[in-house]
Amino acid sequence: MTPLLLSHFTASTCLGRGLAPTRAALESVASGLKLCDFETVRLDTWIGEVAGVDDVRLPAALARHDCRNNRLALLGLEADGFADAVRAAIGRLGRRRIGVILGTSTSGMLQLELAYRRRDPATGALPEDFTYATTHNTYSVAGFVREYFGLEGPAVVVSTACSSSAKVFAAAARMIACGLIDAAVVGGVDSLCLTTLYGFNSLELTAPGPCRPYDAGRHGISIGEGAAFALLEPAPAALPADPVLLLGAGESSDAYHMSSPHPEGLGARLAMERALADANLSPADIDYINLHGTATPANDAAEGKAVAALFGTAVPCSSTKGATGHTLGAAGALEAVACALALRHGFLPGSANTGQLDPEIPIDYLLATRHAEVRHAVTNSFGFGGSNCSLVLGRPA
């Protein structure tokens, strides 16, 4: 692809609001996970909850969008001056020329779950104050963000489970390449809800303690939540200082199973190969891989096989989910931001909570943070239904 500039980016998770606490935690291999105390959920699992989401107030004119997911979206947009950067872009480019392409898996699901506790005892009806379109519906986060900025360009939600907000970078790049838009607000927002906590628990995919990616004794995921955004636009001839570029994207399907990855990681490998080809790079050009690394036994084994087959032990890699938890539909954009921080600040994040590496997975997995120049980084995101996406980010020569 023609390289695109991440002219602004931000991320908010259980590690904190914005880039500074995110970088500090990733660099020091700290974790934001805690024993699950979300809402009324009492499960033997750990979560990555963003502090203060309940205190966020949407502007009065947008009150019909009020739900945890859109509050988290607003919290994320207001970090690091990202919203101001979008407004400045609107001033430069116009409200028709900026797209909104966001990933989420559960959107405002919690809002419907809570409404089901308040059904009319006689009729079973949902409470009057429940608004479907602007909270529960999968599109609502893109609709909210588009309206928050008064944008009038294309907008859409990509919802492919845990690859959602990696795929938004590819979709935005295509729209920009076609000249439909001059920039895009891309990102992912996914918030804690009962469906995912009890759902992953029912599949026996949640760990009893904090998740331990690529650990020999890994026992499953810790569910997190997060909001990560980037403003994506064509790279100008005169690049700003410390530019981070999107260089390539690769997408594939496992065509194998609804909730298990292909055991040999074939879909994962295809996504990485296609991303490298799109970036016109070879495996030897890559300095760091941010793995999907959910810490389920099957996912890390399958991804590990794919990475080993393509990169051998030559490329250092790690999962940052021991720090943030698995933020599901926000993971792709969040981990693209983790790569952007690695590129900008020259560090390869270690893996929080991982103790004893799995000897069956022959890759160069980083337990501790390594300080080194990073020129090109790959980030992997793989979702239920066998949806895979890899991105290549980099700095110019």
Place this chain on the structure above:
Amino acid sequence: MNLSVWIDGIGFVAPGLPAWPATADVLAGHAAYESAPTVLAPPALLPPAERRRASRLVKAALGAGLEAVSQSGADAATLATVFASSSGDGHNCHALCETLASDDRAVSPTRFHNSVHNAAAGYWGIATGAMAPSQVLCAYDAGFAAGLLEATVQVATAKTPILLICYDAEYPEPIFAKRPVPDAGGVALLLSPARSPQSLAAAKVSLGDTPAVAMADAALEKLRTDIPAMRALPLLQLIARAQAGTVSLEYLAPLQLQVEVAPC
């Protein structure tokens, strides 16, 4: 970049309209439209376990998709896909919410993995073996326009055929009262970068301000507005009538999707 594609196959299922040939007859004015509950065929391509688990939503998507593929003669195993739906499976969502509002919150694992918005795309992959990229979108009522835009953009950038499948199904009560989609419907278009003997029409897509066009027939207009995927009907009517023209399809007001159609 010129967003022009060739439409090489059409799949369709909706209330009273079981497949594309019957739908084309109605849209061309050769037969009257009579609404009736949507008839969904079991997806024969799926392995038995997945066939049992396939919801009405998945059946609508797979049925429409397979019809478009078989018309075009394309190989489903190599096709990239774009799926667009205004929601996931409503019955599944209702059952999950009932369980989660009860004292025993133990949800079924199958219900959980069927709750993802990309369930139909996952089943399609298992059914066809396609390891090509698959996009899954939601744009509330604008799903068809959003899907057609993404699919034409993919044809223009990848220069390969793309299968677009846009599909919706009903919610049960109590969600139905908040989102009254009454029945299942699906429309699939096989879009190609080059003309072939199978090509039915050429379509050129652009963004514009012309208000979205309605169907002249009251019953078809009700269908267009009842089920989000049926926002495709004005475009399909031009194709069914082998008529050249431009239609404006509902997108994100004031922005609409203009499609210029020329029959083959």
